[in-house]
Amino acid sequence: MSFEVKKILLCIDAEKHSIKAQEFSIDFAKKFGAKLVCLYVVDAYPKIYTNEIYAINRDECREYLDRAQAKEGLQALQKFEEMARVAGINYQIKIRYGFREEEILKELEQENYDFLILGRKKLVRYLDKIRSYNLPKKIFDKTYKSIIYITGD
Amino acid sequence: MGVGVDLTDVKQWPKMLPGFLVCLLFAWLVLQYDKYVIGDLNRGHREATRLLKSVQEGKAPASYEEYVQARQESYKKALEKYQQGLEKKKPSKPFILKKEDFDYIVQNKAIPGKFSFGERMNQFQITYVAVLLLGGMIIRNTIGVPKILQPGTVAARPWIKPGIIILGAYYMWSDVLRVGIIGLVLVVLFVLGAAILISVWGKRAKADDGLMGLLSAGVGICGVSAAVAVAPVVNAKPRDFFYAIGTILLFGTLCLFTFPYIGKALDLHQAVYGAWVGTAILNTAQLVAAATWYGHEALLVANVVNVVRIGFIPTYEF
Structure with missing residues (x-):
């Protein structure tokens, strides 16, 4: 039985760790020949x-x-587009408006994604853990979709 | 919490009613505590101390009736002196101890525990402001606020500023001018000082210009409102906008809970404390709370200084 990946959702923001997630997801999508949204x-x-x-x-x-x-979003998406074009993958960009957690979950429900890729901060210090909203964890708690986290530096 | 309720939309008002009524009830209960513990018990402690001293010196009234009569007569005499113009300040009505408290002091030569409790609460400034603030924070962070009550918790916010306008009824023009001129000098020094300090620090830290603009306006003038006013002007990044607001509100919270104690420790006069609070605390709600915590005169002075400071918002728009 072969493992098929047809469609991947990558959620980005204007933060550094999401650049790392973009690089990974482009490689990942290329290897599987999947569409990257x-x-x-x-x-x-x-x-x-x-x-x-x-x-x-x-x-x-x-x-x-x-x-x-x-x-900020358009600038981040433009950077992604440039990287995706150079890599020659099948991609699509999307902008949604609303609460981040809700909108990501809605997108996962509405479209048939095989994977969700998210960048996340390294929350080592106790203070960082308190300060951070920790969106990746909140998404993890609310969906059964397969998720790949790319941790930033 | 409360986010998502538009106070200007009349249709949403019924949603706010349960929370608003619970807030009012909470406030009423705490005001009753303040009236009894900080007011009556604290005055009772002073009167009990006075009586105890006379008991220890062997000059105590022979009976309760004699004590009451002596207190009323001394008030009458003080009132007569005031009416004759011999005293400038009108005497306040005397606090007369209840019979059981009088008997307790005379028999045990000690102050009843309830009066000591009131005095201790006053000493630690656990007034209605502290109880409301700490109570709200404890409820929110422990048992939480039920969903049905959440919209109402924001309903009190628009009343803060009309409340300040209503406070205007207490001011005399001469006082406003006097405090206003001193406040103006303080504010000019503070606004310029804050702007210079933040610019120097920002350049050293290689911080973003937008963030520096927001912090200069927010810290120098009137906190969140100033940050909102200048955010589009200085092209602030949304993240920086919230950093600035977070800094201002956290600093204000720290000041709110420490300033009344520092003021008391330094034995600051109410007007001096008011000028200090009015200059240093940026958020109007926090400023009002910190000043009210200290006293009514402090509140009046703090508000005048705050109004002068708010007048500087347009300077940052340039």
Whole structure:
């Protein structure tokens, strides 16, 4: 029985560890001849959080935070595209808007992915563990999909 | 918590009602504690100490009735002096001990435990502000807040600023001008000092310009509101925006719980403490809490200084 990988989901953000995850997932997809879907989620939390701050130009700030995040996302996706094009793999890029955890889980439910690849920080110190939202762990707890974690430096 | 509720949407108000009512009930209960423990018991401790001293000196009233009469007469005399213009300050009504407390002090030559408890609570400044803040934090981080109550926990926030406006009723123009001018000097020094310090430190740490802009505005002026106001102007990264807000709020929380004790340890006058809090604590809610914790005069001064500082927001937009 041969092991087939047809479609892989890679979730990225603008952080360093997600670059490492991109490199790995491109190699991985190439080896299996699989389609690699690269997803960036524009986090809705900053916009919702700032809605509760009563400041002079709150609305302008909320729009700005969305724009800035989308810009960061597009830049990260462009970098991915360049790498994927050079590697010559079948790829697709996607942007979603909402809470990161929810949107990644929705994407996994809606499409038939064989693997999910996520970059993650090395949380060694106790303080780091408290500070971090630890999205990879939250995703792990809520899905039965196969997940590969690529740990950053 | 509470995130996702739009306070300007009237349709969402019923959702907020249960949480808001529970918050009001909690606040009412704590205010009752404050009135009894910090108010009555603490005054009782002072009166009990005075009576104990006279008992120890052998000058104690012979009976409870005699004690009550002596207290009322001394109040009447003080009131007459005030009415004649011999005293500037109107005397407050005397605290008269209950019969059982009077008997306890005379017989045991000791202060009843409840009064000592009230005095201890006052000494450690466990006032309603501390109980509400710590209580809220403990509930949120232990048993948690049920989902049905969560939307209501944000309903109190919009009242903070109208509350400050209402506080304006306490001010006299002359006082505002006097405090305002001193506050202006303090604020100018503080805003410039903060901006220079952060720029120097930021360059040394090779920090991003956006983050430095946010921190200068946030730390120098009025915390989160200033950070929100300048974020688009300085092209801050979203991550930096939240770093700045996190820094400001954590610093404010630290100040909130330490300043009242430092103030008391240094025996700062209420006005001096108010000016210090108004300059150093950036977030209005934290500032109001830290000043209220210390006293009403401190709150009034802190608010004037805070208003002067907020006036500097437009300078950062340039």
